[in-house]
Structures are given as structure tokens and as C-alpha cells.
Amino acid sequence: MAPVNRMLDPVVPERVEDLKLADVEVLECPYPTYDLMLREAPVWKDPVTGMYIITRYEDCRTIIRDPETFSNWRPTNDWDNLTGVARKAYLRFKEHGWVPGVSLAGRDDPNHKQMRAMFDEAFTASRIREMDPDVKKLAYDLIDDWIDDGECEFFWQFAVPLPLIIICQQMGAPREDIWKIKEWTDAWMKGIGFGLTEEEQMWCVDKEIESQHYFKKVFDRLRQEPDDTLLSELVNREIPEWGRTLTDNELMAEMMQDTFVGGSETTTNAITSGLMLLGMNRPVWEQLKSDPDKYLRTFCEEVVRLESPAQGMSRLVKKDVEIQGVQIPAGSMLHMRFAAANRDPEKFDCPHEIDLERKNAGAHLGFSSGVHHCLGAPLARRELYWAFKAFTDRIEDFRLKPENDMRHQPNFGLRIKTKLHIEFEKKVTS
Numbered sequence: 023m024a025p026v027n028r029m030l031d032p033v034v035p036e037r038v039e040d041l042k043l044a045d046v047e048v049l050e051c052p053y054p055t056y057d058l059m060l061r062e063a064p065v066w067k068d069p070v071t072g073m074y075i076i077t078r079y080e081d082c083r084t085i086i087r088d089p090e091t092f093s094n095w096r097p098t099n100d101w102d103n104l105t106g107v108a109r110k111a112y113l114r115f116k117e118h119g120w121v122p123g124v125s126l127a128g129r130d131d132p133n134h135k136q137m138r139a140m141f142d143e144a145f146t147a148s149r150i151r152e153m154d155p156d157v158k159k160l161a162y163d164l165i166d167d168w169i170d171d172g173e174c175e176f177f178w179q180f181a182v183p184l185p186l187i188i189i190c191q192q193m194g195a196p197r198e199d200i201w202k203i204k205e206w207t208d209a210w211m212k213g214i215g216f217g218l219t220e221e222e223q224m225w226c227v228d229k230e231i232e233s234q235h236y237f238k239k240v241f242d243r244l245r246q247e248p249d250d251t252l253l254s255e256l257v258n259r260e261i262p263e264w265g266r267t268l269t270d271n272e273l274m275a276e277m278m279q280d281t282f283v284g285g286s287e288t289t290t291n292a293i294t295s296g297l298m299l300l301g302m303n304r305p306v307w308e309q310l311k312s313d314p315d316k317y318l319r320t321f322c323e324e325v326v327r328l329e330s331p332a333q334g335m336s337r338l339v340k341k342d343v344e345i346q347g348v349q350i351p352a353g354s355m356l357h358m359r360f361a362a363a364n365r366d367p368e369k370f371d372c373p374h375e376i377d378l379e380r381k382n383a384g385a386h387l388g389f390s391s392g393v394h395h396c397l398g399a400p401l402a403r404r405e406l407y408w409a410f411k412a413f414t415d416r417i418e419d420f421r422l423k424p425e426n427d428m429r430h431q432p433n434f435g436l437r438i439k440t441k442l443h444i445e446f447e448k449k450v451t452s
Contacts, residue, residue, distance in 0.1 A: 056362035119231035194251035326388035330361035420446035
């Protein structure tokens with residue numbers, strides 16, 4: 023076992039009164055803040071966001087599994103009631119593109135169950151097995167593209183294209199368009215980030231509108247000429263209970279949030295974080311490469327547990343509840359901080375350490391749980407596995423280059439790292 027080292031001095035609050043979760047420097051390394059919350063304020067009302075932040079593992083798991091009390095509906099879904107910049111964004115969408123529909127992640131049952139059934143059929147275990155050879159081949163091909171260089175920018179040369187190319191194949195998007203799609207997903211993630219000016223927020227809206235016009239042409243083509251892609255299935259399959267197929271607005275929402283962001287960006291961030299952790303924890307790297315077949319699957323789970331690419335999820339409280347002695351009135355928003363729950367010492371021994379022999383590593387909440395469990399989790403796990411299997415097979419040793427500043431993009435909901443420079447020695451095979 024080895025502790026997760028940090029190259030930056032984190033903010034370490036001493037009292038509950040000092041807690042500042044919605045702060046750029048805290049979010050850069052939030053783990054000391056999570057520790058204090060877990061010990062002394064497991065249910066804490068954030069004075070900035072007004073949300074009740076839930077940090078303990080069992081509390082988060084209970085909330086996830088009680089959709090009758092805790093709704094996935096979000097106030098931002100009510101476009102007509104928005105004000106300020108959000109209202110301007112709505113009007114921009116309405117004038118120049120399509121007002122995004124409610125994504126799968128923002129729906130409750132039975133509406134959610136009816137829509138998700140279509141996705142569940144698309145991401146069956148058999149379909150993931152069929153995709154596995156493509157994921158494996160792509161991982162090795164991407165490394166072979168730069169294996170003779172002795173160095174690479176790992177984020178852009180490997181962590182981005184691996185899951186993005188795979189999801190583009192499923193969505194029927196040409197491979198040459200991946201960087202255009204990456205620009206759109208970056209803009210979407212920036213749009214839910216911190217400290218944006220109105221001009222920056224509207225730029226994010228304009229980028230999403232660009233993506234809408236791109237995919238509208240694809241939807242129209244697939245309605246006329248269906249093919250065997252997942253997107254063709256989404257475009258043309260009728261949801262029996264609705265008596266219709268998805269509208270353009272609904273399809274647009276799925277493209278960005280649940281498909282391209284959920285299906286590529288979170289995996290990209292997990293792959294990048296995993297290599298960063300290995301570079302900062304030499305004993306773990308040595309242990310992993312000594313027997314990848316033994317340790318690799320647990321390592322992938324530990325990466326998701328420790329870095330939590332999705333830091334948390336929010337819920338709307340439908341009736342008065344009490345959690346950890348705190349009264350939470352109906353109509354409140356609460357936020358399950360999965361990244362804190364994944365380091366809860368009541369659930370995970372030595373929670374800040376990478377343990378390649380941890381028996382319950384897969385019990386983390388990195389893919390949520392219950393009816394809203396991440397539908398792409400099986401594919402993400404295969405992409406993580408082949409990413410690090412190919413790396414340990416091809417690379418003898420590596421180091422993080424001094425030019426890395428190790429900082430993350432400011433974002434409340436996601437753990438985003440956009441650069442990782444490495445130098446390495448490739449394995450010499452006889």
C-alpha cells in the first residue's frame with residue numbers, strides 16, 4: 023500500500039466554520055476538506071450553493087437507492103422559470119438551435135425507466151464483449167504511435183482519443199471529427215465550471231448549438247437510412263410507453279451529457295488520473311507492472327475510487343427528511359459527494375492509500391448505484407483495463423516531467439485534468 027502524494031499544498035480547514043467547498047483552491051485538492059466533513063459535518067449546508075452536502079458512504083448509498091424521496095429532477099430543467107444568464111442561454115438556444123431536452127440523468131421513473139430500457143439494450147454484456155477487441159487494438163495502436171519518441175503528452179495523445187474514438191464508433195461519427203467533438207465536450211464541461219463571465223457562458227452555449235446542427239444532419243440521415251450504430255438505434259427506436267421515438271431536443275441532450283461527456287470525458291479523466299497516481303507513487307507502479315494480471319483490475323477500481331472523475335451528483339428532496347440528525351425540508355437540493363464517500367474510513371480501510379489488494383475496491387460510488395447506475399460503466403472499465411494493460415506491456419519505466427503543474431480545471435462536479443507530460447523507456451522485446 024502507498025499513500026497518494028500531492029505536489030501542491032492543499033487547503034486544510036481546521037474547523038467546520040472554515041469549510042469552503044465551492045472554492046477553486048479547495049477543489050484543487052479537496053480531500054482534507056472531505057476528511058473534516060466526514061468527521062464533523064457529514065451533512066453540511068453550503069452557504070454558497072445552498073445545497074446540503076452529504077459525504078458519508080452509507081448516507082449517499084441510501085439516497086441513491088430511494089428515488090421516491092430524492093428526485094433527479096433539477097430546477098435548471100424548468101427553462102421557463104430561469105432568470106439572468108440562464109434565461110439568455112435559453113433564448114439563444116431557442117433562436118439559433120434547439121432547447122436541450124431533459125437528459126436521461128435528469129429523469130425520474132417511470133419516465134426514466136422507459137427511456138433507459140433502450141440504452142440498457144445497447145450496452146448489454148454481449149455488446150461490450152463484442153467491442154472489447156476494438157478497445158484493445160486501439161489502446162495498443164495509440165501507444166505504438168509514440169512509443170519510439172521517448173516522451174508524450176499522455177492526455178492528448180492517449181487518454182482523450184481512446185474513449186472518444188470508441189464512442190464515436192458507437193455514435194456513427196467519423197473518426198476525423200473527434201477533435202471537433204472534443205471541442206464541444208470541452209465547452210460543455212466549461213459551461214458547468216466556476217467563475218465564468220457572461221461572455222464565456224454564452225460562448226459555451228454557441229459551441230453546443232454548433233454540435234446541435236452537426237448532429238441534426240446525422241439524425242435526419244439515420245431516419246432515412248438506418249444503420250447498425252447505437253445512434254441509429256436511439257434515433258429510430260420507438261419507446262412503447264411514449265408511442266414515439268425521441269425528439270431532436272431529447273437526442274441533443276443525450277449526445278452531449280449522457281453520451282459524449284458521460285461516455286468519454288469521465289473515462290479520459292480516469293485514465294489521466296490513473297497515470298498521474300502511478301507517477302506519484304513509485305511502489306505502486308513497481309507492484310502493478312510486476313504482475314498486471316493480478317493487480318490491474320483492482321488498480322482500475324482504486325483509480326475511480328480515489329480520484330472520482332464524477333465528484334458527486336445532486337438530488338431534489340421531495341419530502342421532509344432527517345439525515346445524521348439534520349432536518350432537510352422538502353424542496354431542498356442536496357449533493358451526494360461521491361468523492362468524499364469513496365474515502366470514508368467507515369467503508370474503506372486506509373482510504374487515502376492505493377491498495378492493489380483491497381478486497382472491496384469495486385464498492386466505490388464512482389459509477390453511482392441503483393436505478394441511475396452509470397450505464398456505460400462496463401465499457402469504461404474495459405477502456406481503463408486496456409489502457410493500463412497496453413501501457414504496462416509497452417512501457418518499461420516512466421516519469422512525470424517537471425513541466426507538469428499537476429493542477430486541475432476548476433469544476434464543482436467533475437475532476438478534470440487536461441495535461442500530463444511523461445517521459446519513458448519502452449520495453450525491448452526479443
